[in-house]
Amino acid sequence: MSGLHTVAKLAGVSKSTVSRVINNEYGVKASTKEKVQKAIVECGYMANQVARDLKSQKTNLIGVIAPRISSNAVSLGLEGMADIFEQAGKHLLLANTLQNNEKEIEYIMRFNQRRVEGILLFATHLDTPLIEAINHSTVPIVLIGQDGSLFNIPSIIHDDIRVGFSAGMRLIEAGAKNIGFIGVHSQDAAVDGARYQGLVQALQHAKQVAPLFHSHGEFTIESGYQQTKKLLMEWPQLDALFCATDRIAIGAMRAITEINKVPGKDIKVLGVGNDELGQVCTPSLSTFNYAFTLSGKKSALMLLDLIENKNAEVSKLVLSFDAIERGSC
Amino acid sequence: MSGLHTVAKLAGVSKSTVSRVINNEYGVKASTKEKVQKAIVECGYMANQVARDLKSQKTNLIGVIAPRISSNAVSLGLEGMADIFEQAGKHLLLANTLQNNEKEIEYIMRFNQRRVEGILLFATHLDTPLIEAINHSTVPIVLIGQDGSLFNIPSIIHDDIRVGFSAGMRLIEAGAKNIGFIGVHSQDAAVDGARYQGLVQALQHAKQVAPLFHSHGEFTIESGYQQTKKLLMEWPQLDALFCATDRIAIGAMRAITEINKVPGKDIKVLGVGNDELGQVCTPSLSTFNYAFTLSGKKSALMLLDLIENKNAEVSKLVLSFDAIERGSC
DNA sequence: CTATAACTTTTTATCGATATAAGTTGTTGT
DNA sequence: ACAACAACTTATATCGATAAAAAGTTATAG
Numbered sequence: 001m002s003g004l005h006t007v008a009k010l011a012g013v014s015k016s017t018v019s020r021v022i023n024n025e026y027g028v029k030a031s032t033k034e035k036v037q038k039a040i041v042e043c044g045y046m047a048n049q050v051a052r053d054l055k056s057q058k059t060n061l062i063g064v065i066a067p068r069i070s071s072n073a074v075s076l077g078l079e080g081m082a083d084i085f086e087q088a089g090k091h092l093l094l095a096n097t098l099q100n101n102e103k104e105i106e107y108i109m110r111f112n113q114r115r116v117e118g119i120l121l122f123a124t125h126l127d128t129p130l131i132e133a134i135n136h137s138t139v140p141i142v143l144i145g146q147d148g149s150l151f152n153i154p155s156i157i158h159d160d161i162r163v164g165f166s167a168g169m170r171l172i173e174a175g176a177k178n179i180g181f182i183g184v185h186s187q188d189a190a191v192d193g194a195r196y197q198g199l200v201q202a203l204q205h206a207k208q209v210a211p212l213f214h215s216h217g218e219f220t221i222e223s224g225y226q227q228t229k230k231l232l233m234e235w236p237q238l239d240a241l242f243c244a245t246d247r248i249a250i251g252a253m254r255a256i257t258e259i260n261k262v263p264g265k266d267i268k269v270l271g272v273g274n275d276e277l278g279q280v281c282t283p284s285l286s287t288f289n290y291a292f293t294l295s296g297k298k299s300a301l302m303l304l305d306l307i308e309n310k311n312a313e314v315s316k317l318v319l320s321f322d323a324i325e326r327g328s329c
Numbered sequence: 330m331s332g333l334h335t336v337a338k339l340a341g342v343s344k345s346t347v348s349r350v351i352n353n354e355y356g357v358k359a360s361t362k363e364k365v366q367k368a369i370v371e372c373g374y375m376a377n378q379v380a381r382d383l384k385s386q387k388t389n390l391i392g393v394i395a396p397r398i399s400s401n402a403v404s405l406g407l408e409g410m411a412d413i414f415e416q417a418g419k420h421l422l423l424a425n426t427l428q429n430n431e432k433e434i435e436y437i438m439r440f441n442q443r444r445v446e447g448i449l450l451f452a453t454h455l456d457t458p459l460i461e462a463i464n465h466s467t468v469p470i471v472l473i474g475q476d477g478s479l480f481n482i483p484s485i486i487h488d489d490i491r492v493g494f495s496a497g498m499r500l501i502e503a504g505a506k507n508i509g510f511i512g513v514h515s516q517d518a519a520v521d522g523a524r525y526q527g528l529v530q531a532l533q534h535a536k537q538v539a540p541l542f543h544s545h546g547e548f549t550i551e552s553g554y555q556q557t558k559k560l561l562m563e564w565p566q567l568d569a570l571f572c573a574t575d576r577i578a579i580g581a582m583r584a585i586t587e588i589n590k591v592p593g594k595d596i597k598v599l600g601v602g603n604d605e606l607g608q609v610c611t612p613s614l615s616t617f618n619y620a621f622t623l624s625g626k627k628s629a630l631m632l633l634d635l636i637e638n639k640n641a642e643v644s645k646l647v648l649s650f651d652a653i654e655r656g657s658c
Numbered sequence: 659c660t661a662t663a664a665c666t667t668t669t670t671a672t673c674g675a676t677a678t679a680a681g682t683t684g685t686t687g688t
Numbered sequence: 689a690c691a692a693c694a695a696c697t698t699a700t701a702t703c704g705a706t707a708a709a710a711a712g713t714t715a716t717a718g
Contacts, residue, residue: 004675004676014697014698014699015675015698016676016677016698016699017696017698019675027697029695032696046441046442047442047674048383049439049444050674050675051383051673051674051676051703052674052675053703054379054380054673054675054702054703054705055676055702055703068408070404070407070408075399075404078398079397079399082424083427086425086432091439091443092423092424093420093423094411094421094422095411095415095420096411096412096415113376114379114420115377115378115379221609277606277609280550280610281611332703333704333706342668343667343668344706346666346668348705348707349667351705356666356667358665358666361666361667376704376705377703379705380704380705381704381706383674383675383704385706386673
């Protein structure tokens, strides 16, 4: 717990010499080097990264802001970015906002004060205060999950419109006539907005103008269950459900089973995300694979590029998906 | 992006005065205060936390080392600790080791260099190099998931022996005669060692000395499936399986179903952890609920105590569990 | 109207490291 | 033997903030 100073005194040399030994620089006599190294061991010297960061004006710190660490998209994304940053020698500063919009903004500022080199933000919405906070940031910020390109914010998103379109086409091909959509908060332009929009486009393209039911809920199995129960009561002719996430879809299947209908037969069900839950439930859930680990890696790489290459252009990366056909459609 | 110095020049005062204004200290004339505040806004001053940390010898940083962020135990635990640390004004530095033992040790050192105030370590093993690294740490370290009390390391663990005992008793009560255990790496004293040990104790207590089969694998569904397939071939009379984790148990049920036996009827299955997967699979998985979010919170509180209270005594906290009876036993 | 208290502000030192400039040896060439 | 140069080492300034000491003002009392 002693600084350079202590080592220097102990070895009978100056701080500069000790520093040179530590950083393995040229121009140190073998005998002094040895003397210094002995002193370092003797007083248990450990470099102080805080001081180094201040002197070098470089922290090797990256901030990550997430709405809920334990969600599939975030925990897998985190793992992907951790991998890239580990290789790049960066450390991760993590904040869990629990979907508190003010905390999101607060952490952008706090991370700026800590002089992180960049920030990755898992976003579930994109309103004016947030956009302003992002614009005020001194360091680059990459958005994950929402499209910020309209506001010139670098973003990594999944192809949510096309996934909605694909889902719609698949349900129509399977003979669906009355399709319902169960989404999340209306603020969520990606998961709620875009996926629904794609579904609408599919129906238009197929010239099928059945009344579409758009229900809003949360990212949970329970919410999917409740929304579906309500929907089934109000709209008994329903024969297909596109759910914004797999968890919602699993809740939906539970509700369907409860009224003695068979998911995948009486009512087709599609989810999005390829959550492991969909593999083990009965019937297994047909869905679309979103490569969350990859999105984490890609966002990390994009951020690194923005950090290293000051005038890298702001870009948007749209990740594709794979259809996974299982029992529910 | 300018420092105190710039603000001071702009306002025509000294750095100290600016510092006093920023920290809202007494003894600044109202007129100067105003002048300084205007200057701060004008040049977009933002405090440099790195410099502050160096001067105050306090970082408000906590290091967290995990073997796999995306696992249930870790992501929920992370969420619990994030909650506590958020309230305590601490920031989280996160490392994902991917079960690489050297990385674990490397990060203990790197976090010490960064002058974190303490470290939380999700452990899957506890060998000599790791114990040494922990002992060399300048800052307190709390172990999560493994019992380090023998080596005087503060630990939060689940009652793994008793869970094994409970599982054994339950299987015996259900009429099981030939019980198999599917564990993980033999290095893992908690998940593999203790849970097995508890099972053995139950069998001894019930004076049932059937040959116990102890198989080693990984934390995955696939591994559970493979191990069970092998086990069923070698030991056809098997009528009960205690699995070290829920994922393993789900793989086991798949293997059982594949040979046209019915999990929960022909072969009883028990898991540990109460993973959501166990709720949706068929038959639903009987298991034991481990409060991972709570373990995260408790470990955070224990660490905070060790940080604030220099001579807080090293303690071990054993968290209990609840039995969850579902379809598989 | 000065002495002293009370208030405000500046100066200086410090946290721990490192880059640069300046200083001290020692060696070689002529 | 003395200049020129190489090889080491030390001294000083800096990163950006803050605490403590010193200095400068203003206000109040005697």
